[in-house]
Amino acid sequence: MIPASFDYEAAESVDHAIELLGSGREAKLLAGGHSLLPLMRLRLARPELLVDIGRLSDLSYVREDGDAVAIGALTRYHDLENDELLRTECPVLADAVGGIGDPQVRHRGTIGGSVAHCDPASDAPTILLALDAELVARGPSGERRLPIAESFGGFLTTALDPAEVLTEIRVPKGGTGTYMKSTRRSQDWATVAVAAVRANGDVRVALTNMGPIALRAAGVEEALASGADPAAAAERAAEGTSPPSDHNGSSEYREHLARVLTRRALEEALA
Ligand code: FAD
Numbered sequence: 001m002i003p004a005s006f007d008y009e010a011a012e013s014v015d016h017a018i019e020l021l022g023s024g025r026e027a028k029l030l031a032g033g034h035s036l037l038p039l040m041r042l043r044l045a046r047p048e049l050l051v052d053i054g055r056l057s058d059l060s061y062v063r064e065d066g067d068a069v070a071i072g073a074l075t076r077y078h079d080l081e082n083d084e085l086l087r088t089e090c091p092v093l094a095d096a097v098g099g100i101g102d103p104q105v106r107h108r109g110t111i112g113g114s115v116a117h118c119d120p121a122s123d124a125p126t127i128l129l130a131l132d133a134e135l136v137a138r139g140p141s142g143e144r145r146l147p148i149a150e151s152f153g154g155f156l157t158t159a160l161d162p163a164e165v166l167t168e169i170r171v172p173k174g175g176t177g178t179y180m181k182s183t184r185r186s187q188d189w190a191t192v193a194v195a196a197v198r199a200n201g202d203v204r205v206a207l208t209n210m211g212p213i214a215l216r217a218a219g220v221e222e223a224l225a226s227g228a229d230p231a232a233a234a235e236r237a238a239e240g241t242s243p244p245s246d247h248n249g250s251s252e253y254r255e256h257l258a259r260v261l262t263r264r265a266l267e268e269a270l271a
Pocket of ligand 1: 112
C-alpha cells in the first residue's frame, strides 16, 4: 500500500528535531523506518510530518560512563552486535541484538526506535527490561531519565511525550546471561522469547510477546530468590501474563513455550 501524503523534514540536531515536533502538525520521528514505514504503508499511522533523525550521527555511540554503558538511541543493531565495549561489558545485549531480523534489518533498525515503538514482539525492550536499563529523553522542557519499566505505556505506546526525543539508553555494566527466542522460521519475529540475565548478584527474567508489553517474570524471580532450581522456577513463567493467540500459536502454546524457554535460558545463564 502507498502511505497517506506527509511532509518531510531532515533534523539537523536533536534541538531542531524537538522544534519540528512542536510545530503544530501531527509529527513522528523517523529513525531506521523499519517499524514506522510499514505502519504508514498500512495506513495504521498517518503522520502529517516525518522528522528524520536518521542522519544525527552524534546519537550513534557506545560509551563507558561510570558503572554504566551509554548507548546512543540511534545506534544500529549491527553496530551494537559488533561493538567491543558492549561485548565486554554487557555481552548479553550484544548477543541478543545480533539475533534481530535479518542483516538488512540490523543495518537500518535502531535500538531507540525499537524502545520507542514498544512492540511486544520486539527483542530489545525485553532484554533492556531484564537489564533494568535507564532511558534518557530530551524535550522542550529539558532532559529527563526514566527506568525502562516505567516507559512502557501499553501496546505500541510509551510514556515518552510526543515532543520528546529518546537520546540515550543506559545499561549497567556486567550484564551476562542469555536471550532465547522461539520463531516459526529463522529470522521471524519471536513467537515467545525469554531474557535471563545476571547483574549485580540478581537473576532477572523478562518475556517477549507474553502480553501487550515486555514483562518481567516476577513469579520466576521470586522462586529463584527463595532457592528454587531453574526447572521449578520456570514453571511459574506464565504467571501474570496475557499472551496473544494468532497464526504463530495459541495463548496456551505460548504459555508452554515460556515455561520451556525460561528453564533452558536459566540453565544456560546460571551455568
Ligand atoms: P522507526 O521505524 O524509524 O520508528 C519506530 C517508532 O519509534 C516511530 O513511532 C518513531 O517515531 C519512534 N522513534 C524512533 N526513534 C525515536 C527516538 N529516538 N525518540 C523517540 N521516538 C523515536 N524487531 C525485533 O525486535 N525483532 C525482529 O525479529 C524484527 N524483525 C524485523 C523484520 C523486518 C522485516 C522488519 C521490517 C522489522 C523487524 N523488526 C524486528 C523491527 C526492527 O527492529 C525495527 O527497526 C525497530 O523496531 C524500530 O527501529 P527503527 O529505527 O526502524 O524505528
